[in-house]
Amino acid sequence: MERRKLGGVSISRLGLGTMTWGRDTDENEAAQQLQEFVEAGGNLIDTAAVYGDGDAERVLGGFIGALVKRDQLFIATKAGVSFKDGNRQVNNSRNELISDLDKSLSRLNIDYIDLWQIHHWDATTPLEETLSALDYATSSGKVRYVSVCNFNGWQLARATTLQNPIFGKAAITSAQNEYSLLNRKAEDEVIPATGALNLGFLAWSPLGRGVLTGKYRGGVPSDSRGASPHFANFVDPYLSERAKKIVECVCVVAEGLGYSPLEVALAWVRDAPGVTSALIGARTGAQLRGILTVEQISLPETMRQVLNEVSIN
Numbered sequence: 001m002e003r004r005k006l007g008g009v010s011i012s013r014l015g016l017g018t019m020t021w022g023r024d025t026d027e028n029e030a031a032q033q034l035q036e037f038v039e040a041g042g043n044l045i046d047t048a049a050v051y052g053d054g055d056a057e058r059v060l061g062g063f064i065g066a067l068v069k070r071d072q073l074f075i076a077t078k079a080g081v082s083f084k085d086g087n088r089q090v091n092n093s094r095n096e097l098i099s100d101l102d103k104s105l106s107r108l109n110i111d112y113i114d115l116w117q118i119h120h121w122d123a124t125t126p127l128e129e130t131l132s133a134l135d136y137a138t139s140s141g142k143v144r145y146v147s148v149c150n151f152n153g154w155q156l157a158r159a160t161t162l163q164n165p166i167f168g169k170a171a172i173t174s175a176q177n178e179y180s181l182l183n184r185k186a187e188d189e190v191i192p193a194t195g196a197l198n199l200g201f202l203a204w205s206p207l208g209r210g211v212l213t214g215k216y217r218g219g220v221p222s223d224s225r226g227a228s229p230h231f232a233n234f235v236d237p238y239l240s241e242r243a244k245k246i247v248e249c250v251c252v253v254a255e256g257l258g259y260s261p262l263e264v265a266l267a268w269v270r271d272a273p274g275v276t277s278a279l280i281g282a283r284t285g286a287q288l289r290g291i292l293t294v295e296q297i298s299l300p301e302t303m304r305q306v307l308n309e310v311s312i313n
Contacts, residue, residue: 001041001295004276006200007145007173009114011074013270014295015044015202016288017281022055025283030059031067032285038068040292046176046202046279047108048078048119049100057107064109076115076202077104078149080122080130092122097133101142116143117176120150131162131169138170149176149204153189160197174200174276181246181265181311182208182238191274200276203269207280211238212265214251249310253303263294268307271298 003010016037021030034045047056057077064070079100080092101116116137118130137143148159156175163169175194179186180203194201207213216239247261254264270278282288299307 003041003043004200006115006276007171009074009145011044011200011277012042013277014042014266014292015046015076015277015279016042017204017279018045018047018056018060019051019281020056020283021047021059022052027059027062029284031063033282033288034060034063034068036285036288036292038072040295043072043074044076044277044279045073046076046204048081048117049104050078050081050083050119053083054103054107057104061107061109070110074114075108075110076117076147077108077113078117078119079104081119090120090122092118092120092125092130092133094129094133094136097130098136101133101137105142112141113137113143115145115147115173117147117149118151121148121152121155127159128162131159134163134170134172135168143170145173146170147172147174147176147200147202151175151177151190153193156190156193156199157197160193160199172197172199174202176202176204176279178205179203179272179275179278180206180208180269181212181250181307182243184311195274201274203272203275203278206269206278207262207265208243208247209235209238211235211243212247212250212261214247214254214261217244217247217251246311249307253306257297257300257303259297260290260293262291263297264299264303264307266291266294267297267299268304270294271304 001012004013047060079097080090082089134146138146160172163172165171175190177186177190191201250261250264254261269275280291282291
């Protein structure tokens, strides 16, 4: 698998997401996914303290050393989001973030995290306090690189400016935002900002929350995320009339090229200007093997242009 630069390291241009691990994906399937991914040349594993209330990190931690070597992985996790009493809460206080960091290290059973990410913007906590946790994380040796997720353009620029390494701060390395043919909002501010600030960009949900695979063309399959109580509200916004037109175009392009809709949609994101890595997720090892076939293809420029035009925001 091709690798791209993130800061001073190289990461795979596809990253393996673990949001379903420990909940919809059991340990056997997760182990199979990790092995398949590493054998294909991937090294970026993306998780979060909130995934499965920590279960995703625990499952991944059980494989390190037993299934794969620590130095084969570039582990990215996130802090600051939790579910308490069934409600999603964002808390980027220094106390909460450092507590999340220590718990993540324990669950992952590792000495350091390669990329530690602030999961979401918190308007109730001073940004300077939030960023002080990044400085602590790197100066303590618990984290190698730091990053932010789901920040908009000005939020990313402000955080990056405050974290100027000239003043001994832990430099922001990348931004992670949703990006797909169904959601190109990152192109408005975030991707131009990462380019101007010399940051990496990690794209989450490059398959439009699964909709761009074409599986929802005839309705919501009973075994899909759209039918799951955990993800139904997550998928529903992308079942609109606009989305249907984009999905149909993806399917037509795929048929003409002899590819699957999944391969077309993922290749479009993976090779889009400014993208360092596209984060993929699968429920089973078989699904992941199907996704990894995208490494064998690239889209003709004419087809990229067709997809650009039909999906423009």
